[in-house]
Amino acid sequence: MARRSLTTDYLVVGAGAMGMAFTDALIDHADVHVTLVDRRHVAGGHWQDAYPFVQLHQASVFYGVASTVLGHGAVQDRGPEAGLHERARQSEIRAYYDDVLHRRLLTSGRVTFLAGSEHRRDGDSHVVTSLVSGEATQVDVRRRVVDATYLSPTIPATTPPPFAVADDARVVPVNDLARLMSTPTTYVIVGSGKTATDGIVWLLANGVASDRIVWVRPRDPWMLNRAVVQPDPVVAIELAADTMAAAADAESLDDLFLRLEDAGVMLRIDQDVTPTMAKTPTLGTWELELLRTIERVVRLGHIERVTSTEIALERGSIALDPGSLVVHCAASGLQYPPVVPVWGPDLIRLQTVRVGFPCFNAALAGYVEATRDDDRERNRLCPPNHLPNDPADWARMQVRGTVAARRFGAEPDIDAWANACALNPARVEPAQRDDPGVQAVAARLSAHAEAGLARLAELGNEPLE
Numbered sequence: 001m002a003r004r005s006l007t008t009d010y011l012v013v014g015a016g017a018m019g020m021a022f023t024d025a026l027i028d029h030a031d032v033h034v035t036l037v038d039r040r041h042v043a044g045g046h047w048q049d050a051y052p053f054v055q056l057h058q059a060s061v062f063y064g065v066a067s068t069v070l071g072h073g074a075v076q077d078r079g080p081e082a083g084l085h086e087r088a089r090q091s092e093i094r095a096y097y098d099d100v101l102h103r104r105l106l107t108s109g110r111v112t113f114l115a116g117s118e119h120r121r122d123g124d125s126h127v128v129t130s131l132v133s134g135e136a137t138q139v140d141v142r143r144r145v146v147d148a149t150y151l152s153p154t155i156p157a158t159t160p161p162p163f164a165v166a167d168d169a170r171v172v173p174v175n176d177l178a179r180l181m182s183t184p185t186t187y188v189i190v191g192s193g194k195t196a197t198d199g200i201v202w203l204l205a206n207g208v209a210s211d212r213i214v215w216v217r218p219r220d221p222w223m224l225n226r227a228v229v230q231p232d233p234v235v236a237i238e239l240a241a242d243t244m245a246a247a248a249d250a251e252s253l254d255d256l257f258l259r260l261e262d263a264g265v266m267l268r269i270d271q272d273v274t275p276t277m278a279k280t281p282t283l284g285t286w287e288l289e290l291l292r293t294i295e296r297v298v299r300l301g302h303i304e305r306v307t308s309t310e311i312a313l314e315r316g317s318i319a320l321d322p323g324s325l326v327v328h329c330a331a332s333g334l335q336y337p338p339v340v341p342v343w344g345p346d347l348i349r350l351q352t353v354r355v356g357f358p359c360f361n362a363a364l365a366g367y368v369e370a371t372r373d374d375d376r377e378r379n380r381l382c383p384p385n386h387l388p389n390d391p392a393d394w395a396r397m398q399v400r401g402t403v404a405a406r407r408f409g410a411e412p413d414i415d416a417w418a419n420a421c422a423l424n425p426a427r428v429e430p431a432q433r434d435d436p437g438v439q440a441v442a443a444r445l446s447a448h449a450e451a452g453l454a455r456l457a458e459l460g461n462e463p464l465e
């Protein structure tokens with residue numbers, strides 16, 4: 001088949017949250033053409049295959065692209081989260097990305113979207129092949145190729161369970177909870193992370209009694225209290241101050257997290273167990289109360305095999321009630337590829353820079369790509385970070401993120417851009433700087449920042465540059 005060709009300034013592989021945020025910020029600050037490619041037929045990445053009851057775990061305004069706020073910036077006025085900012089549901093997230101792609105990026109005339117297409121490298125060339133027609137397009141790239149798949153999460157809908165499943169066993173991905181054809185006697189939720197907690201909260205909200213839920217939880221997780229992750233500068237600076245104050249006095253990593261729990265920052269499900277997992281998804285205290293009603297918790301390590309009658313785990317086995325449904329919530333979610341410079345000789349590999357918040361970080365990379373000429377300087381301003389898995393990773397992430405935020409924040413234009421960007425969880429608008437509440441928490445942060453950072457560096461074994 002003859003190969004088409006097209007020429008573009010940037011080839012961005014992946015139209016998920018990171019590729020979209022990068023492209024949006026880039027075209028806002030540079031007169032360039034971007035070709036965006038995704039094997040999915042729509043923008044939005046993993047949200048397209050997520051379970052239907054998923055919601056952002058943080059405020060909507062922290063998610064999406066810099067030019068277009070997701071949601072209405074509203075505060076919830078009823079329900080268990082009254083007083084906290086709204087969080088978009090899956091349908092809203094999908095519609096948002098569709099809107100941003102079609103009404104903003106494509107109508108700009110500076111973005112081409114190659115949907116349902118697979119990118120591959122062929123020597124020095126880049127080939128994008130339509131999964132529908134099979135037609136291959138050679139993409140000649142004038143400036144850069146951007147890998148916006150480097151942190152792409154794995155999810156249960158597209159990743160098989162990480163254990164053997166006998167032919168007669170009933171094991172389904174979490175998505176299938178919302179399309180049951182018969183009612184199981186018992187739900188066995190497998191996983192320790194955000195997806196498992198969402199599944200349990202959803203089952204309880206749908207009237208399933210807590211004693212019909214078994215929770216296979218290989219590790220106990222630390223989770224962030226949603227009330228301290230809000231688009232409000234007082235809350236944001238207070239979180240940083242609490243973190244540094246706890247770190248400054250912490251005798252160990254466990255002690256750090258226990259101090260953060262005392263400060264209302266971290267949550268754990270079982271007060272008798274010290275968690276070893278620290279991916280730190282965000283949880284509401286009302287969800288925590290529901291999760292604590294589950295008494296049938298299995299802590300026998302990871303599952304090795306599921307049959308119709310039992311589950312074999314690393315440290316023992318449990319019998320399955322007849323009619324049980326095993327629910328796979330055990331995809332790893334966050335990814336931990338090697339931390340490499342964002343601007344490499346061959347590719348821009350989008351990673352986090354400040355702590356967490358992939359959308360802000362990708363938008364920051366787009367802004368820095370557009371406004372700086374030299375890769376060494378870009379990499380100095382945006383050193384790569386990682387997402388956390390355990391408490392030591394979490395401490396390292398805080399150190400790297402703080403150092404990075406000081407570097408890019410010292411550049412007046414980046415500082416101004418970041419403080420106008422709703423995706424930025426540490427945003428302080430100029431008019432808010434003199435607010436007495438902001439000044440009080442900022443003073444508390446400065447009082448603890450240096451000692452806290454030094455101790456986090458020790459605890460995380462991360463050199464402070």
Ligand SMILES: Cc1cc2nc3c(=O)[nH]c(=O)nc-3n(C[C@H](O)[C@H](O)[C@H](O)COP(=O)(O)OP(=O)(O)OC[C@H]3O[C@@H](n4cnc5c(N)ncnc54)[C@H](O)[C@@H]3O)c2cc1C
Binds near residue numbers: 017019047118333
């Ligand atoms: C259930 C869940 C809830 C989350 N909630 C939040 C939250 O509330 N707040 C928050 O900040 N973060 C949240 N995250 C994390 C965050 O959403 C992700 O880190 C982020 O969305 C990842 O986006 P991405 O663009 O890196 O990856 P993806 O969404 O996976 O996008 C990558 C895209 O690349 C495409 N692709 C890959 N390889 C190729 C190829 N060779 N050719 C063509 N296309 C390719 C894929 O089809 C995919 O669409 C959540 C994650 C999960 C799993």
